[in-house]
Amino acid sequence: MASPGTRADEEAEDLDVEEALALVKEKPVPSHGAPVPAGAPSPAAHQGTSQGTPLRPPGPHHHATPWPEARATAERAARAAVRAAHRDPVSAPLDAALGLTLAAPLAALTDLPSFDTSAMDGWAVAGPGPWAVRDEGVLAGHAEPARLTDGEAVRIATGARVPQDTTAVLRTEHGRTDGRDRLQATRDVAHGQDIRPRGQECRRGDQLLPVGTLVTPAVLGLAAAAGYDTLTAVPRPRVDVLVLGDELLTGGLPHDGLIRDALGPMLPPWLRALGAEVRTVRRIGDDAEALYRTVTASDADLLVTTGGTAAGPVDHVHPVLDRIGAELLVDGVKVRPGHPMLLARIKEEQHLVGLPGNPLAAISGLLTLAEPLLRTLAARQAPEPYALPLRDAVHGHPYDTRLVPVVLRGDGAVPLRYNGPAMLRGIAAADALAVVPPGGARPGQETELLDLPWTTGGIGVCFT
Ligand SMILES: Nc1nc2c(c(=O)[nH]1)N[C@H]1C(S)=C(S)[C@@H](COP(=O)(O)OP(=O)(O)OC[C@H]3O[C@@H](n4cnc5c(N)ncnc54)[C@H](O)[C@@H]3O)O[C@H]1N2
Ligand code: MOO
Numbered sequence: 001m002a003s004p005g006t007r008a009d010e011e012a013e014d015l016d017v018e019e020a021l022a023l024v025k026e027k028p029v030p031s032h033g034a035p036v037p038a039g040a041p042s043p044a045a046h047q048g049t050s051q052g053t054p055l056r057p058p059g060p061h062h063h064a065t066p067w068p069e070a071r072a073t074a075e076r077a078a079r080a081a082v083r084a085a086h087r088d089p090v091s092a093p094l095d096a097a098l099g100l101t102l103a104a105p106l107a108a109l110t111d112l113p114s115f116d117t118s119a120m121d122g123w124a125v126a127g128p129g130p131w132a133v134r135d136e137g138v139l140a141g142h143a144e145p146a147r148l149t150d151g152e153a154v155r156i157a158t159g160a161r162v163p164q165d166t167t168a169v170l171r172t173e174h175g176r177t178d179g180r181d182r183l184q185a186t187r188d189v190a191h192g193q194d195i196r197p198r199g200q201e202c203r204r205g206d207q208l209l210p211v212g213t214l215v216t217p218a219v220l221g222l223a224a225a226a227g228y229d230t231l232t233a234v235p236r237p238r239v240d241v242l243v244l245g246d247e248l249l250t251g252g253l254p255h256d257g258l259i260r261d262a263l264g265p266m267l268p269p270w271l272r273a274l275g276a277e278v279r280t281v282r283r284i285g286d287d288a289e290a291l292y293r294t295v296t297a298s299d300a301d302l303l304v305t306t307g308g309t310a311a312g313p314v315d316h317v318h319p320v321l322d323r324i325g326a327e328l329l330v331d332g333v334k335v336r337p338g339h340p341m342l343l344a345r346i347k348e349e350q351h352l353v354g355l356p357g358n359p360l361a362a363i364s365g366l367l368t369l370a371e372p373l374l375r376t377l378a379a380r381q382a383p384e385p386y387a388l389p390l391r392d393a394v395h396g397h398p399y400d401t402r403l404v405p406v407v408l409r410g411d412g413a414v415p416l417r418y419n420g421p422a423m424l425r426g427i428a429a430a431d432a433l434a435v436v437p438p439g440g441a442r443p444g445q446e447t448e449l450l451d452l453p454w455t456t457g458g459i460g461v462c463f464t
Contacts, residue, residue, distance in 0.1 A: 064332035064339060067368060067401035067435075073330050074343055074369045077351055078376030081301065085349035091230045094223060097215045099275060100233035101379040106209040106219070109227030111199040116162045119194040123153040123175060123183055124166040131183040138163065153183045162195055169194035202226070214380060236277035237377035240300040241267055244307040244316070245357060246286045262359045262424060263306045267366070271304065273453035274371055275378030286314035296324060301350060301377055304370060307357030309340040317342070317354045326352065330369065334400040334438075337421030338364030343373070358421035364403050367433065367450055387446040388413045394447075396440025405430035406449070413449060431455045 065073065089103035118124060124138065125131050126148035137155030138145045147164035148154065156162065156169060168189045177183050202208060208226060213219060215231060223231055241264075248261035261283070268278040279300060284290045286308070295303060308315045321328065321344045329351075330343040338361040342354040351373060355365040375382065391412045394404055405426035406413035413434055418425035427433075432455060434441075435448040 064334045064400075065330045067333055067335040070330050070333040070335070070341075070343070070368055071372045074353075075372040075376050077329055077343065077345060078373045081349045081351065082377060082379075085301070087235050089232050090235045092233050093230050094220050094228065097220065097223075097231045097233060098217065099272075100215045100231065100236065101275075102209060102211055102213045102215065102219075102231065103234045103379070104232035105207045105211055106213070106223060106226065106228070106231070108202040108204050108206045108208055111204050112201040112225060113196050113198055116166075116198050117196040118156045118158055118160050118162050118169045119196050120169055120171045121158050122156060122169050122171040122173075122194070124148060124156045124162045124168075125153040125170050125183070125189065126150050126163075126165050126167050129153075129170075129183060129185045129189070130178075133177060133181050133183050166195065167191055212379060212381065234379040236275060237301040237374055238299075239271050239276040239278050239302045239304055239374075240294075240298045241271070241278060241281040242291065242294055242303060242305045243281065243283045244286060244291065244305055246314070248283065250283070263355070263357075263362055266359070266424075267304065267306070267355075267362070270363075270366060270453065271370065271374070274366075274374045275380055276302070276374050286316065288316040288320060291316050292320050292323060295320060295346070295352065299350075302370070302373060303346070303350075303352040304355060304366075305352065306355045306362055309342060309354045309356050321346075321352065321354075333365075333368055335364055335368060336397045336400045336402045337361035338368065338403070339400065341365035341369055343369045356421075359424050360405075360419065360427055361421040363427060363433075367403070383451065385448060387448045389444045390415060390434060390441050390447050391443065393443050394434065394436045394441045396436055396438055399438050401438060402436040402440075403433045403450070404436050405432075406434045407431050408449075408455075413447065427452075 090100075092100055118138075123131070123133065127150035131151055131153035134152065134154040137157070138160045139157045140159035142160065144161055145154065145163040148166055150165075153170070154163060162169065168191060170183070170185055170189055171194060174187050174189075175183050175185050208222060209219065215233065243261060243264050245261075247258050248264075249258050250261055250264065252260075254260055264281055264283065268281055271278050282294060284294060291305070291308075305317055308317045311318075321342075324346060326344040326346045328342060328344050330341070332339055333341050335341075337358060338356055340354075340356045341361070341364065344352045344354070346352055353365065353369045353373065355362040355370075372382075388408065389412045390406070391409070391414045394402070394415050396402060404419050405416040407416060407429065408414075408431040413432065415434060416426035416430055419427075430452065432449040432451050435450060441447050
């Protein structure tokens with residue numbers, strides 16, 4: 001839990017601004033570009049410098065890592081862990097492979113189609129018409145039909161094997177039979193028409209997809225069609241989630257200073273969408289000894305803690321990391337919300353991401369540190385960065401990046417109002433988070449966006 005008065009006044013002031021910004025209507029200030037809410041201190045006031053001097057954080061921020069660098073550090077840490085851990089690829093049944101990354105190329109185990117196939121319902125015909133129609137038709141999934149002789153036709157269904165010596169398939173709507181069971185074409189029939197020849201899509205052994213492909217529903221379908229029951233894939237990084245805080249309830253209404261745990265229900269599916277296998281979600285309370293025991297007993301690739309990152313009397317994450325001799329790779333990030341987030345290396349191949357307890361701050365930590373780390377461990381490609389113009393101005397923090405929930409409308413992003421560190425109302429309605437640089441963004445300013453897993457399709461792992 002956070003306790004007041006443990007950090008410098010300037011930082012407490014920033015927090016007031018954050019809370020205020022989350023509620024008030026922001027006012028653009030044309031001369032600076034960045035809007036300032038009524039009553040908010042200006043960047044210059046924060047720094048105690050005259051206008052025009054470069055932005056410089058006050059004392060307590062010095063150790064904090066700039067936001068882009070924090071993400072790069074998390075990615076680098078994961079690369080080093082991959083080299084140290086040497087985890088073998090897994091063989092995953094198709095129904096467990098969604099969201100994994102291929103560790104071996106997907107090569108066709110069969111020709112596709114594996115036999116000459118009718119592309120339409122109609123008749124398989126041999127030679128020019130009219131044709132004598134056989135009594136028995138040919139359906140999909142049946143044994144090889146008898147070969148056709150010239151002048152002969154047979155009823156055929158889409159997907160059925162075409163008889164040998166078939167020259168074309170005549171669609172139902174392009175033929176009619178006369179009273180004597182003679183089939184006439186009502187339009188020209190080209191040689192080979194509506195026959196899918198064996199191997200049209202691929203030959204056995206052809207590479208269909210390279211190593212590193214994300215297993216999407218379409219990949220599962222292709223793999224099944226090409227004869228696969230299992231896929232060789234990079235194992236999911238194993239994650240243990242430790243929810244800290246004595247004030248958390250797992251059901252019912254908040255009462256007597258107790259509040260509902262918002263992170264326990266939110267983080268596991270979100271982590272899964274980022275490629276993780278979430279093994280445990282443990283509620284530990286504000287108990288340093290229990291945290292120490294749980295961290296030292298875990299063999300997860302990544303431990304994710306929530307809360308206890310600040311400097312309050314029961315903020316146990318730093319002391320426990322210190323006790324186990326973990327190396328702090330990131331200790332605070334220049335981002336709002338979420339600045340007390342941290343990344344520690346416990347062992348060469350084991351890391352801990354400490355998410356702040358405020359729920360939107362925790363999401364900020366998840367996307368800043370856990371996302372690049374898990375993406376790299378899971379061997380997923382980095383998403384293509386993209387930017388859209390902001391419809392409205394967004395007030396900036398003087399020297400930190402801000403992550404602000406937005407909805408995407410037309411060709412732009414509309415900032416949402418309930419974006420305070422303790423609020424989920426904005427993010428729950430959002431399509432993305434806008435990365436607002438220090439100093440803020442003007443209306444129309446192109447701004448980087450971080451997609452949320454469900455808006456990008458997220459390959460659905462968070463919904464399973
Ligand atoms: N003196 C200072 N106090 C605080 C600072 C600071 O710099 N100096 N930073 C503030 C910021 S910013 C954040 S963010 C929080 C981070 O605090 P902790 O990570 O130590 O988290 P807690 O104190 O345990 O909790 C903060 C807040 O979040 C609520 N919380 C915690 N867990 C959950 C959960 N699972 N579901 C819902 N809400 C949760 C908790 O009740 C507190 O209200 O510290 C500030 N303080
Ligand atoms: O602003 Mo804190 O960073 O509430 O996350």
